[in-house]
Amino acid sequence: MNQTGVMMPKIKTNKGAAKRFKMTKNGKIKRKKAFAGHIMGKKSSKRKRNLRKAGLVDETNARKIKRLLGKA
Secondary structure, three states: OOOOOOOOOOOOOOOOHHHHHHEOOOOEEEEEEOOOOOOOOHHHHHHHHHOOEEOOOOOHHHHHHHOOOOOO
């Protein structure tokens, strides 16, 4: 409830964001790396291997994404 005694609406989770991002235990946001979808033949094995690893969202974007996930 807010100060006037009225219930505040719940924040809905953005389902598009929920499918793309996951929260870590420490509150950071995991993401999949870009450029790993197709046209893999011209990319080196080292580059493809590194694209398989999860990345972290930069702190400048983290607040916006947390809001989309309903965590802020």
